Amino acid sequence: MKRLVSLAVSVALVAVGAYLLLRGQSAASIDTAIKSSWASAAPDWRARLVQDETQKSCSQHRNAPPKAVADAIIAREKATIQYPADGKLMGDWKNGEKLAQSGYGGRFTDYPPRAENGGNCYACHQMDGKELSFGTLGPSLREYGKIRKYTEAEVKLVYERIYNPQATIPCGNMPRLGAAKFLTIEQIKDLVAFVMSPESPVNK
Amino acid sequence: MRLCPNFAGLAVALVLIATAADARAQDATEKELERYRQMLKEDPWSNPGMLDADRGEALWKEKRGPKAASLEKCDLGKGPGKVEGAFAELPRYFGDVDGVMDLESRIVWCMETLQGFDRKEILKRPYSKANQSGTELEALATYVASKSRGLKFAPPLEHAKEKEALAMGEALFFRRQGPMDFACATCHADAGRRIRLQSLPFLGKPEEARQVVGEWPAYRVSQGTVMTMQHRIADCYWQMRLPLIDYGSDVTVALTLYLVNQAKGGEITAPTIKR
Numbered sequence: 427m428k429r430l431v432s433l434a435v436s437v438a439l440v441a442v443g444a445y446l447l448l449r450g451q452s453a454a455s456i457d458t459a460i461k462s463s464w465a466s467a468a469p470d471w472r473a474r475l476v477q478d479e480t481q482k483s484c485s486q487h488r489n490a491p492p493k494a495v496a497d498a499i500i501a502r503e504k505a506t507i508q509y510p511a512d513g514k515l516m517g518d519w520k521n522g523e524k525l526a527q528s529g530y531g532g533r534f535t536d537y538p539p540r541a542e543n544g545g546n547c548y549a550c551h552q553m554d555g556k557e558l559s560f561g562t563l564g565p566s567l568r569e570y571g572k573i574r575k576y577t578e579a580e581v582k583l584v585y586e587r588i589y590n591p592q593a594t595i596p597c598g599n600m601p602r603l604g605a606a607k608f609l610t611i612e613q614i615k616d617l618v619a620f621v622m623s624p625e626s627p628v629n630k
Numbered sequence: 631m632r633l634c635p636n637f638a639g640l641a642v643a644l645v646l647i648a649t650a651a652d653a654r655a656q657d658a659t660e661k662e663l664e665r666y667r668q669m670l671k672e673d674p675w676s677n678p679g680m681l682d683a684d685r686g687e688a689l690w691k692e693k694r695g696p697k698a699a700s701l702e703k704c705d706l707g708k709g710p711g712k713v714e715g716a717f718a719e720l721p722r723y724f725g726d727v728d729g730v731m732d733l734e735s736r737i738v739w740c741m742e743t744l745q746g747f748d749r750k751e752i753l754k755r756p757y758s759k760a761n762q763s764g765t766e767l768e769a770l771a772t773y774v775a776s777k778s779r780g781l782k783f784a785p786p787l788e789h790a791k792e793k794e795a796l797a798m799g800e801a802l803f804f805r806r807q808g809p810m811d812f813a814c815a816t817c818h819a820d821a822g823r824r825i826r827l828q829s830l831p832f833l834g835k836p837e838e839a840r841q842v843v844g845e846w847p848a849y850r851v852s853q854g855t856v857m858t859m860q861h862r863i864a865d866c867y868w869q870m871r872l873p874l875i876d877y878g879s880d881v882t883v884a885l886t887l888y889l890v891n892q893a894k895g896g897e898i899t900a901p902t903i904k905r
Contacts (some may be wrong), residue, residue: 453801455794455798456798456801456802456805459798459802459879459880459881459884460881462876462879462880463875463876463879463880463881463882464872464874464875464879464881465876466874466876467873467874468873468877471872472873473871474807474808474809474871474872475807475808475872475873476807477805477806477807480679480811481806481807481811483824484806484811485801485804485805485806485813488804488815489804489815522685532809532810532871533868533869533871534868534873534874535868548826548828549825558827559826559827560826560827561823561824561825561827561828562822562823562824563816563817563820563823563825563830564823586743592811599816601809601810601811601812602811604811606809606810606811608809608810619752
């Protein structure tokens with residue numbers, strides 16, 4: 427029996443070793459393939475293909491990181507969050523609504539910029555009940571603030587969830603809009619207001 | 631001319647979508663498209679994509695390029711000149727290049743080696759834009775794919791390099807990168823999801839992959855032109871805020887093999903029509 431167990435353990439170890447080796451090899455060959463597949467792109471654009479630690483971890487674990495990895499991501503991503511100098515986390519919900527509608531920015535056809543980057547929230551979330559063209563990749567945000575009683579703590583959480591969602595949900599699908607400098611702090615404040623202001627159509 | 635009434639219906643549906651981003655309009659478009667698809671099944675020659683296939687066939691057989699040769703000796707994997715059924719078994723390993731190629735990279739290779747065309751010239755304009763006529767590559771790819779209509783995807787996946795490309799394609803599907811952290815899996819790894827009102831196929835699931843992968847190259851009504859799988863993938867990477875990927879690159883070939891393998895056993899219906 428003991429021999430059987432030790433045999434099973436060694437077989438398992440060899441299998442895990444072979445798997446890790448394969449993964450390592452494929453990571454190297456992927457890097458090579460990526461270099462050759464975007465050979466005609468400009469160097470500053472090619473830089474977008476280089477992964478940071480969080481992207482690496484999430485890719486490797488297919489967005490289901492084990493606890494230790496998840497904790498490391500949360501710690502690292504929390505540290506990136508910058509708050510407004512004046513401490514005010516809510517801006518103008520009307521501008522937030524415009525930003526939620528706009529999917530402009532970041533694509534190679536968007537340069538030189540003809541508009542500010544948008545948050546593109548409606549691509550994935552339901553927000554204002556009157557807007558029927560909403561995506562379902564993310565949860566519905568209908569009455570998000572109202573349901574949470576517009577508390578200060580919830581306002582702060584929404585700011586953080588937009589600035590860097592990976593600080594709360596490691597390997598979630600949502601882009602790190604603030605940490606990636608895709609949106610400015612001012613824009614994020616406007617989006618927070620769109621989600622959390624009692625006057626916003628999100629909460630009507 | 632018998633295309634006209636169908637197009638009128640589609641045009642109305644598309645205008646609805648353009649003027650009111652409205653769920654009902656989207657429904658109307660989808661219903662109209664479904665009706666149209668059904669009609670095409672009954673009468674494949676009313677499919678505008680077949681015009682590209684026709685043009686592709688003429689191009690395939692015409693003596694062209696510095697070597698004044700046709701593509702009739704092009705080996706698409708089933709031997710020189712064998713076009714029927716070739717698409718169903720691509721991407722695959724080719725000994726003459728010691729690597730894996732998909733349909734489109736193989737066509738480019740044949741144009742280079744058999745006809746003597748310059749690769750840079752061929753790839754100057756691989757994709758057509760809205761309301762332009764299809765490019766030569768699009769027509770050729772549509773022709774070859776159409777010669778596998780009704781067959782099922784059966785990539786060989788025997789050679790070590792084919793297996794390696796498949797593993798790479800799968801890893802690439804889940805690889806997150808760029809300013810938005812997007813991977814293919816961000817949009818295509820769950821059932822019943824949408825971007826705005828656009829439904830997203832769950833490509834990680836064979837049942838769904840089988841329904842959609844065989845539709846490409848597809849005629850896009852909104853563009854009035856054929857879109858190939860290379861173009862489809864390049865467009866996804868554009869949307870992911872990444873630079874323009876090279877035509878027929880290792881990454882697009884590996885991803886195509888992953889998709890075709892996911893769709894293994896699924897019927898090839900290309901060129902089908904898309905919104």
